[in-house]
Amino acid sequence: MSSLxxxxxxxxxxxxxxxxxxxxxxxxxxxxxxxxxxDQTADADVSGAGEVEAVSRVLVGLGRPTTxxxxxxxxxxxxxxxxLVSLARTRFxxxxxxxxxxxxxVVRRLLATMLAERCGFVGAAPIGLSHSGDVRPDEERLEWWxxxxxxxxxxxxxxxxxxxxxxxxxxxxxxxxxxGLSSERTRTYRVAWVGGCVLYDVRKLLDCGGFxxxxxxxxxxxxxxxxxxxxxxMERYGGCGILPSGVYHQELPTTVHDRRHDAWRVRPxxxxxxxxxxxxxxxx
Numbered sequence: 001m002s003s004l005x006x007x008x009x010x011x012x013x014x015x016x017x018x019x020x021x022x023x024x025x026x027x028x029x030x031x032x033x034x035x036x037x038x039d040q041t042a043d044a045d046v047s048g049a050g051e052v053e054a055v056s057r058v059l060v061g062l063g064r065p066t067t068x069x070x071x072x073x074x075x076x077x078x079x080x081x082x083x084l085v086s087l088a089r090t091r092f093x094x095x096x097x098x099x100x101x102x103x104x105x106v107v108r109r110l111l112a113t114m115l116a117e118r119c120g121f122v123g124a125a126p127i128g129l130s131h132s133g134d135v136r137p138d139e140e141r142l143e144w145w146x147x148x149x150x151x152x153x154x155x156x157x158x159x160x161x162x163x164x165x166x167x168x169x170x171x172x173x174x175x176x177x178x179x180g181l182s183s184e185r186t187r188t189y190r191v192a193w194v195g196g197c198v199l200y201d202v203r204k205l206l207d208c209g210g211f212x213x214x215x216x217x218x219x220x221x222x223x224x225x226x227x228x229x230x231x232x233x234m235e236r237y238g239g240c241g242i243l244p245s246g247v248y249h250q251e252l253p254t255t256v257h258d259r260r261h262d263a264w265r266v267r268p269x270x271x272x273x274x275x276x277x278x279x280x281x282x283x284x
Contacts, residue, residue: 004091005033005111005199008084010077011098012040012255015049020250022055024102026062030111033094035059035066038084040074078214078225078263085210088202095226097196100126103246109186110199113242117149120204120233122240123194124247131169139165140175143190149238154192154231155271164192176244188240193230197247201237208232213270217263224262228270 007025011018018037025035039046046052047068059066071083085093092114094107106124113122141163154160166172181187211229233239263270 003032006088006090007035007094009037009096010080015046017099019051027104028107030108037068038071075219078211082211094199099250101248106246119149120237120239121200123198124245125167126196126247126249127173128249145188149240151238153235181244191241193227204237
C-alpha cells in the first residue's frame with residue numbers, strides 16, 4: 001500500500017523532545033506514512049543525536065521512511081512550514097510540533113476523519129497534563145459538528161473566535177472525561193484554530209495559499225502562522241478538531257523566543273479570502 005500521508009516535523013534545539021515525538025510515531029497503529037523532519041538547530045545536527053538516531057532506525061525498520069533535513073537560516077515559523085510543505089509528496093500532510101506525546105491511534109483517527117469529512121484540516125489539540133487539576137469551566141466552549149464539516153468564516157473578535165479557549169491548559173481533557181468520550185467513537189467539533197498536531201489536505205492547503213504568505217511578513221518576532229492558514233482553509237473548505245484528542249504537550253520551554261506579534265495582526269489583509277492560488281509554495 002502506498003502512503004497517503006507525510007508527517008512533517010519542524011524542529012530546533014530539541015533532540016530529546018524530538019525523539020519522544022518520533023517514538024509516538026513508532027507506536028501508531030496506522031502503518032503507512034513517511035516522516036520528514038526539518039532541523040533549524042544552528043550549532044548542531046539533531047540527526048546526530050543518539051536518541052534521534054535510535055528512534056529513526058526503528059521507524060525505518062517498520063517501513064516508515066524517515067528523513068531529517070537541515071534548513072537554515074531561520075526566517076520565521078511560516079517560512080519553515082512553507083519549506084516542509086514543499087517536501088510533501090502525498091495527498092495529506094500531518095504537521096507535528098517537536099514536543100508532543102501521541103496515543104497509538106491518533107494518526108489513524110485523524111486520517112479517518114479527513115477521509116470522511118473531506119475538509120481542509122483536522123486537528124487534535126495537545127493537552128497540558130500539568131493542568132489536570134486546573135478546571136476552567138468558563139473556557140470549555142464546545143460546539144459539535146452534528147453534521148458534515150462545512151466551510152465557515154472565523155475572524156478575530158467574533159463569537160466563533162472565542163472557541164480557542166477550549167485548547168488552553170487541560171480543558172480538552174476535562175471535557176473528554178466529563179462526557180465519557182473514548183477513541184472508539186471520535187467526534188468532530190468547531191474550532192477557531194488548532195495548534196501542534198494538524199492534518200492538512202495538501203491540495204486544499206496550497207489552493208488557499210499554504211504558508212507562502214511568509215514573504216509578506218517580517219522575518220523575526222511573528223507567530224500565529226497556523227492561524228492564518230487555517231482561517232483561510234476553513235472559509236473555503238472547512239476544518240475541525242477531534243475528541244478525544246490523544247495528544248499531549250511535553251510542556252517544555254519554547255525555542256521560539258521572539259513571538260512579539262501575530263501574523264494576522266501584523267498583516268490583517270492576510271485573512272481576506274484567497275481567490276487564486278497565488279501564494280503556493282515553490283518546490284525546492
